[in-house]
Amino acid sequence: MGFLHRHRGLTPYLLLAPGVVWLGLFFLVPLGFLAYQSLESGSIDFGYAFSWSWGNYWNAIRNYRGHFERSLEYAGIATVLALVVSYPVAYWIAFRGGRWKNLLLLFIVAPFFVTYLIRTLAWQTILADHGLVVRTLHHLHVLGSTGRLLNTATAVVAGITYNFLPFMALPLYVSLEQIDGRLIEAAEDLYASRWKAFLRVTLPLSLPGVVAGTLLTFIPAAGDFINAQLLGSPTNHMIGNVIQSKFLELTDYPAAASMSFVLMAAIIVAVLAYARAVGTEQLTG
């Protein structure tokens, strides 16, 4: 410890070093390799060589535009659904949860502790053609008699929504919980309508949670391929499915790598557009 006393300025760097080095080596450096690989050309039989093949990016966008669009679309719908579905519950827990708050939160996190794939397989069972849900919908004539849920876009979006729900609900809860109850009371006195008070005060104050939840849901959802694989049909496949098969089945690394970066770029563009819409201060603050 004597060393540390003499070099106090070094302490933070020593504390940081192991973690930062790890992330540098195994997060940043790999991204560099991925970028390098995305500009290679060649084939698995003859090997790949670096050649500034910007064409890979062009091909990725040209050939897989539908997949990129579908990924953003499904992820977007799922994010909105997750927001709409979980906001009331986050609100309820934050303001009416009382001493059960923590326990209720635990219920929200609980599905996390069943392996992702097993959860999704359970949805396969629930949405199966002869399952209860489909039969009920047939009875109610919501679904045509030959209609189905499994292996449809609906199932994929439903699966994504479910699987990323806690990412939405928790930040919502955190931001709602921080709102001072007196503020809401004052607003209710002022606006004389609870609904108005909610729209003018509570909702804006919870925006940071909405923003955080949206990002935490949208980003992983846009890159997901498991839901499309297990709950979708080939026409519902997302860009993640293509990247996965290019990497692991076709071993076409340059194409897969360039598609990964296009995916990241697409996500960044979507996030920026969103940021513009809600106001940047919400994102940074």
Add this chain to the structure above:
Amino acid sequence: MSGVMDLGGRAWALARRNVLAAYSVLFFAYLLLPIAIVIAFSFNNPTGRFNYVWQGFTWNNWRYWDGVPGLRGAIELSLEIAVIASLVATALGTLVALALVRYGFRGRGATNLLIFLPLSTPEIVLGASLLTLFLNANVAFGFWTILIAHIMFCISFAVVTVKARLVGFDRHLEEAAMDLGANEWATFQKVTLPLIAPAILAALLLCFAISIDDFVVTYFNSGTRITFPLFVWGSARIGAPPQINVIGTAIFVVAVGLMVTNVLVQNRRGKRGLV
């Protein structure tokens, strides 16, 4: 007149409160339905190969939980990876969190960004980029590549968890200890560590849960080793055996059990004013 208004308002409030409550109950039902299915089918007694249709109750899947060839090895590998990864990631993450909260230094913003970035990168990109690193660096895929990957994506979660606790933490306690003559290390050991211990424990649990559940990054970097989620992936194609549900249920029960205990203990402490 105002009395009637008041009554109406109260009725409205009551209804609204109950609507919210009722909705929340529905919400939790939706959230827990798949889990109920998973648990129920862990007791199913399928006559054939497929565990889809309920065919009768049995304890046998639990009694012979490792009765599917390869399952035991997959679970052992997953546990090994999760234990080591969560320990290492939490240690590294706690140090980073301490540095970020306690010290002003050049590069603080960059470090924050470095911590934040992996959290906002799709898993498939994390997995794919590590794959290209290992391929180009001629590293053999297997235990070590999985472990490295898991530590990598756990660190950020650990930092965020511990940081949250450190931020709301009273520095006067430490200063008092230092005033009493304790050196930095002793202060850390005797004062800081016990105070942030719950956060460290939470980070450990979180990392463990994330590691043991990870499919995507592992899928890209496992070579021919098979973790539990990879085993599920493979067996899903031919109808997952009920033992998969047994293990899924067991992980769920242990994790939720730990968390409920944690919540109850904190609640009790809270009542006694110990937080």
Add this chain to the structure above:
Amino acid sequence: MRDLEFTRRQLLERAALGGAALTLPGFLAACGGSSKKAASSSHKLAKTLRFSNWTLYMDTNNKTHMHPTLESFSKKYGVHVQYTEDINDNASFFGKIQGPLSRGQSIDRDIIVMTDNSRYPSLLIKKGWVEKLDKSALPNIKNLQPALSHPAWDPHRDYTLPWQSGMTGIAFNDKLTDPVLSIDELFGNRKLKGKVTCLNEMADALSLVMVSNGDDPSKVTNASFNRAITKIKKAVDSGQIRQFTGNDYAAPLAKGDLAAAMSWSGDIAQLLSENSHLHWNLPADGGDIWTDNMLIPKGGNAYTASVYMNYVYDPKIAAQIEGGDPKTGDTGVYYICPVVGAREALLKTNAAIAKNTLIFPTKKMLDNVHVIDPNALNNEKYLTTWQNLISA
């Protein structure tokens, strides 16, 4: 019976020839003179045999899920078998192992199984990524069906040995549909919309669709390839095809979520015990035949692997793997056995299996199967087109 044996041989011969032209000159140039070191000549059995196989490709006890022939192998030789069912399709398994193998690293397997209607068995040999069989430990190789003994890509069976053969055709559920006996019916009958699946292995799907188009799958041209792709794509876009699958059509087919599926003979033979309403036929226009081969990846223990191969080429063991044992509740593999004498052994113990035409096909069936043009399997453009089609 002789007659049957004979045509069966012809059939397998054709299957073996199928792999023939896999020797593209380009390959030869690319991997010129990859010298294959003689397999490690140690004649000591390893403690563990690491065996990667396809799912549901081993005799299995219905109650314990254990594999009786693997257990008896362990007992007999004192070698623990680490048996992993981690091969779901040729492409993704190859994708998994090619990284380490290309860098001379071991993949921790002693035996892997790949299909000759994919490019991979011949590619693995060409690249020098497999060990030679230790024939001194493999006297039973004499029981290999003669028709399968000399595939062009491994003319002397120095590197590979067949595990099973199988046919590709169409299965349907008679409770949900009238018989589905042709690809046109499978892809065109609107009553089946969203209730059928197509295989994700290019060779299987392509050859079936090509014969239905009146094209010859053993001579793929750009035109006939495009015709087949267009046909499949149309069925995908219209929602007729629900999914592309490997073995994973089995569960929904047994459950009744699928009315019909392009599928493999042995799978359906196995599934009949789950759902007696299932039927499997070669399409009227013709089906497809292939052989799965055992290979020893570089770094694997060739001696131990060869001892195991010798064990499964004992007709009695082969019969047990093939047909299981109804008395002890063991399900067999139910594909087409490459071991001479297995059928005779089965006739004594398990006649129903020996007479099952999915497992021991008739002359008529054998006259109606095709082998895909191996050149097509190596065509990068075809492969990419195919992969794009199945991931939509």
